[in-house]
Structures are given as structure tokens and as C-alpha cells.
Amino acid sequence: MKRVLLVRHGESEANAGEIWQGATSSPLTAQGRHQAGLAAGRLSNRRFDLVESSDLERSLHTAEIAGFRPRALTGWREGDIGVWEGRPGEWVEAHYGHDLARLNEDYDLRMGETGESPRQVSERGWKALTALVGRLEDGQTGLVFTHGGLIELVLWRLLGLPIGRRRLGFLSNTSFCELAFDGEDAAILRYNDAAHLGSESFWAGHARAGGGTVVDLIRHGVTQANLERRAQGRVDGDLHPEGWEQARRLASWIGKTDEVFASPLRRAATTAEVAFGRPPVLVDELMEMSFGEWEGELWEELEASGRLGGYPGDGQDIRRGGSGETWKEVQDRVTGFVSGLPVTYAGRRVAAASHGGAIKAYSTAVLGLGYGKARLLGPLDNTSVTQVAIAPDGHPMLTTYNITHHLEGSDG
Incomplete structure (x- = not known):
């Protein structure tokens, strides 16, 4: 397997002044240099075999501050x-608002009349x-310093996202998106990980300020069944000691x-209580997928x-273990609960401790x-945080995926 961190x-x-910037240069602000320094601390703990960058000043300077050439x-x-x-953003909205709206439907529309289309950028x-990826050997990792729009459009291409509205939240400055490549297969391991800047992503905070609701979906800490690689759906059990430590680390961040x-x-309820210091409200809709006879x-x-x-390689959404659930049923179950939260929690942030299969099913929905x-x-790591705005x-956006900043440096 090969990995690339974008x-x-x-x-x-230009970001700070809300000025539109594309293929021209704009230097970093003092805040941008600070952000790059915080990112440097995390990047220094990893080994990268190839390092590349956009040739624009803001990307090259970020790389330099992070300690790379x-x-x-x-x-x-x-x-x-x-x-x-x-x-200015207001000018673009006033003069080209129609084109901006069309970009959600027409990926072949040239931006700013003479620029590239989103499809060309992707x-x-x-x-x-x-x-x-072709220059990497198996087991190696590449690092790239680049731009939010380009990253988002590359991921749009990888996922084959439906057109019509945004489904991924805007990327934070100095955020990480990590991809894995295994032969012809590619997957997003992490999305919009700017945990070095705080526990709430920039776009989630922006959405909440506008009356939206932010939901932190947290996978439980590791269990003995996880370590043994057992099918653990509705089988109940508590956390492994390592899972307790993961939940305590989550509490600190x-x-x-x-x-x-x-x-x-219990594995989810305990994780929530340790992480937040109070008993959670228990919700059946947040349970893990039922694996039936498995x-x-x-x-x-x-x-x-x-x-x-043929499971899971054939991609067929079967009823797991004969009498368990399908992926679509889990999507509908979790979506039904989460979609009702804005009624009570408009402009607020809530947490929901759940399970890897349930959270991933909702994320794909x-x-x-x-x-x-x-x-x-x-796959989602134990005690990872996936944030939805x-x-x-009522429209949700996936603003982060699989964030485990609190576990970095942990032996477990």
C-alpha cells in the first residue's frame, strides 16, 4: 500500500481579506505562518519518501515553515x-452569482469566464x-503542499460525488487529507484534519455561527473483540484497557x-462518559450494524x-449473517436520528458516540x-472523530473524517 498526504x-x-485567489500568488499572513508551524509539529513525527508542492508562494512557504524543501x-x-x-468575494457574488450557482451543476463551466473548469482542475x-503515486514504492508515503480547491476537486473525482450541492465541507488552512492506494484501489483515510488548530473545524464553526448544527460522531475505544478481529455488532462488552486510555486521551482534546x-x-456509552465526564443520552439508532449469525x-x-x-469484495449489500442488517438499513437508521437534531440544537454542537460501521454508513449517506x-x-480508527455540519x-456536509489527533504519539 502507498499513501499520500495532501x-x-x-x-x-487573500484568504484573510476574502479575496478570490487561484493561480496567482499571495503571501502567508502571520496567522498562516503560525498555522504552518503547528502543522510542522505533527508532520515531524512522520516519514515521507517524496515531497512535492504547488509552485505558488503560499504553498512553498507553508512547506518551508514545516521543514521541507x-x-x-x-x-x-x-x-x-x-x-x-x-x-473581493462580494464582487464575485454580485457579478457572477449565477455562474457560482451553476458550478454545483456544471463541472465543465469555465470559472471567471476565461479560467479552468472544475473538471479540468480535477x-x-x-x-x-x-x-x-507511480514514483512511490509499496509501503512509501508522499507529501504534497497544495490548495483547497484542487484537493476538493481531486476528491470529487475519486469519490464520483453526485452533482447538485456540496457534500464535503470546505478545507481548513493547513488541513491534512490522507489517501491510500492499493493497486488500482484508492480510499480516503482522513479528510480535513486540522486538529492542530482545534477540535472544531473552521467550516463546522462557520456553519454553527449561521444557525447550523455540528455533530461529532465518535467511534468507541478499542475492545478485546476488535483486537481479536471478531464480528462485533450487537454483541455487548466493555472497553479493553487500551480503549479506556484512548477515551481519556479524547477527553483532553x-x-x-x-x-x-x-x-x-457499553463500549460506546463508556467511551462517551469517559470523554465528556457525564452519562450520555442512550439512543438505539446509534447502535452498530447487526451481523446476524456472524x-x-x-x-x-x-x-x-x-x-x-462474496462479502465484502463483491460490493453487494447483503443482509449480514443472514438475519442481520443491510448497509442501506443502517444508513437510514442513523440518518433518521441525526437529521432530527437541528430541530432542538440549531447553532449548537453535540456529540454522538457510536460504532465504526454505523458512522461510516452515515458518512457515505x-x-x-x-x-x-x-x-x-x-476504516474508522477507535475514538476517531468525524464531524458533520x-x-x-437540513442539508448535511461531511466536514471532517476519522480524526485521531489525540492518539498521535501514543504507543497504542
């Missing part, structure tokens, strides 16, 4: 936005990405929320005996993806 540059003067390539540049370049970025919910299964069995033995059939594309999101009109 890093958005620090805040630029990357290979600069034009393929990693932000999109050319034509006559929008250097214009194809250019994908070409740069696959070229980098997660910050405050207005309410705490949890699956009634419950409690070792995955290795289920596969060796042929009881899994937000992205408009069925089970056949679930492999495009990587729900707009006042």
Missing part, C-alpha cells in the same frame, strides 16, 4: 479562476497525484459540546469457512454514496 497551505493575505510542480497549482482573480490534479448521545452498547465469530474463520460468500462505493472511505435547511 496539505492545504496556511492562511494567505519540496519539488515544485505546476500541476499542483490552484485552479485558474479567470476574471475572478484578485476580486483532471490536472488527478494526473499530478497518480504521477506521484475534544472540547465542550451542548449534549452527548451514545449507542446503548456475531462474535472471527472474521478469519468466517472467510476460511466460506460463510461470507451524507456523500450520496451506496454500499458499492463504501470502500472509497477507509447540518445547515439550517
Whole structure:
């Protein structure tokens, strides 16, 4: 397997001034330099075999502050936005509001009349990405300093997202997006990880300030069944000692929320209570997928005996273990609960401790993806945080995915 970590540059003067910037340069602000320094502390704990960057000043300076001397390539540049370049956001809205709305439907529309189309940016970025992956050996990791728009459009291409509205939240400055490549298969391991800047992503905070609701979906701490690689759906049990430590680490980083919910299964409820210091409100809809007759069995033995059939490689959304749930049923169950939260928690932040399968199923539902594309999101780590922002009109965006900043440096 090969990995690539895509890093958005620090805040630029154009970002701070709400000026549209694409393929032209803008230096970092003092805040942007500070952000890059915070990112440097996390990047220094990892080994990178190849390092590349956009050739624009804001990306190169971010890389320099982070302690790297990357290979600069034009393929990693932000999109050319034509006559929008250097214009205040209000001016672009006033003069090109119709085109901005059309971009959600028409990925072949040139930005700013003479610039690139979103599809052209995505194809250019994908070409740069696959070229980098081709230069990596198996087991190696690449690092790229680039731009928010380009990263988002590369991920749009990878996921094959439906058009019509945004489903991924805007990237924070100096956020990380980590991808894994295994032969022809690719997956997003982490999205918009700017945990070094705080526990609430920039876009989630922006959405909440506008009356939206932010939901932190937390996978429980590790259990003995996890360590043994057993099918653990509705089988109840408490945390392994390592899981307790993960939950305590989460408590030191997660910050405050207005309410705490949890699956009634002990591994999730305990994680919530340790992380937030109070008993959660138990919600059946947050339970893990039922694995039916597979419950409690070792995955290795289920596969060796042929009881899994073609699962999961064939991409078919079967009823797990004969009498368990389908992916679509889990999507609908979790969506039903989360979509009702804005009624009571408008402008607020809540936490929901749940399970890897349930959270990933809901994440794919937000992205408009069925089970056949679930492999495009990587597995969730224990006590990871996935953040969703729900707009006042009820539309959710996946603002982060699988954040485990609190576990960095942990032996476990």
C-alpha cells in the first residue's frame, strides 16, 4: 500500500481579506505562518519518501515553515479562476452569482469566464497525484503542499460525488487529507484534519455561527473483540484497557459540546462518559450494524469457512449473517436520528458516540454514496472523530473524517 498526504497551505493575505485567489500568488499572513508551524509539529513525527508542492508562494512557504524543501510542480497549482482573480468575494457574488450557482451543476463551466473548469482542475490534479503515486514504492508515503480547491476537486473525482450541492465541507488552512492506494484501489483515510488548530473545524464553526448544527460522531475505544478481529455488532462488552486510555486521551482534546448521545452498547456509552465526564443520552439508532449469525465469530474463520460468500469484495449489500442488517438499513437508521437534531440544537454542537460501521454508513449517506462505493472511505480508527455540519435547511456536509489527533504519539 502507498499513501499520500495532501496539505492545504496556511492562511494567505487573500484568504484573510476574502479575496478570490487561484493561480496567482499571495503571501502567508502571520496567522498562516503560525498555522504552518503547528502543522510542522505533527508532520515531524512522520516519514515521507517524496515531497512535492504547488509552485505558488503560499504553498512553498507553508512547506518551508514545516521543514521541507519540496519539488515544485505546476500541476499542483490552484485552479485558474479567470476574471475572478484578485476580486473581493462580494464582487464575485454580485457579478457572477449565477455562474457560482451553476458550478454545483456544471463541472465543465469555465470559472471567471476565461479560467479552468472544475473538471479540468480535477483532471490536472488527478494526473499530478497518480504521477506521484507511480514514483512511490509499496509501503512509501508522499507529501504534497497544495490548495483547497484542487484537493476538493481531486476528491470529487475519486469519490464520483453526485452533482447538485456540496457534500464535503470546505478545507481548513493547513488541513491534512490522507489517501491510500492499493493497486488500482484508492480510499480516503482522513479528510480535513486540522486538529492542530482545534477540535472544531473552521467550516463546522462557520456553519454553527449561521444557525447550523455540528455533530461529532465518535467511534468507541478499542475492545478485546476488535483486537481479536471478531464480528462485533450487537454483541455487548466493555472497553479493553487500551480503549479506556484512548477515551481519556479524547477527553483532553475534544472540547465542550451542548449534549452527548451514545449507542446503548457499553463500549460506546463508556467511551462517551469517559470523554465528556457525564452519562450520555442512550439512543438505539446509534447502535452498530447487526451481523446476524456472524456475531462474535472471527472474521478469519468466517472467510476460511466460506460463510461470507462474496462479502465484502463483491460490493453487494447483503443482509449480514443472514438475519442481520443491510448497509442501506443502517444508513437510514442513523440518518433518521441525526437529521432530527437541528430541530432542538440549531447553532449548537453535540456529540454522538457510536460504532465504526454505523458512522461510516452515515458518512457515505451524507456523500450520496451506496454500499458499492463504501470502500472509497477507509476504516474508522477507535475514538476517531468525524464531524458533520447540518445547515439550517437540513442539508448535511461531511466536514471532517476519522480524526485521531489525540492518539498521535501514543504507543497504542
